Amino acid sequence: MQRNVLKYTLFIMVTFTNTFRVYGEANGGENKDTQSEYCWQTESFTIDVACHICSSHETSLHPACLFTGYIEQVKCETSGVSIKSCPMDMERETKIFWQFEGVVIVLSLISGLVVMQRMRKLNQENIERIQRQISSL
Structure with a gap:
């Protein structure tokens, strides 16, 4: 039990440490690339390209896509x-x-109609079977 807890704890620590390193937060000082990457937090800025959904290429290229997409x-x-x-x-x-x-609503209605149609068919078959049994007596 203690071994599993230790394994999970180490896994979580390594995962979070690597995550912080990716975003430049765990290494104490920021390099020039990190400063320019987060310049909008400390400087005034203008928006060049409006907010849009990240493409698959942008998702792999920009870590900022991971937060909201x-x-x-x-x-x-x-x-x-x-x-x-x-x-x-x-x-x-x-x-x-x-x-x-x-x-979802359209599919529910279609499913309901199919079920009702199937019930009618099965009821009709049961009625015919019962009539055949009665007539054979």
């Missing part, structure tokens, strides 16, 4: 261009949710 390109005053994670587009997410709900 949306990024925007910003231009900082002194550091230059940087990629920043941005919040999800709630209108788009709401639209996708209601489309999903619509599909």
Whole structure:
């Protein structure tokens, strides 16, 4: 039992340590690349490219895509261009949710109609079977 706890603890520690290293937070000092990457936190900036969904290429290229799945390109005053994670587009997410709900409702109605049709057919077959049994007496 204690061995398993120790294994899981070590696994979690290694995972989080590697995650912090990727984002430049665990190594004490920030290098120039990390400073320009997060320049929007300390400098004034303008948005060059509006918030959009990360493509599969962008997801593998920019760590900012991992947070919300949306990024925007910003231009900082002194550091230059940087990629920043941005919040999800709630209108788009709401639209996708209601489309999903619509599909679920349509599929439910179709399934219900198929079940009712099958029940009618089975009931009709039972009635015919019972009539044949009665007529054979």
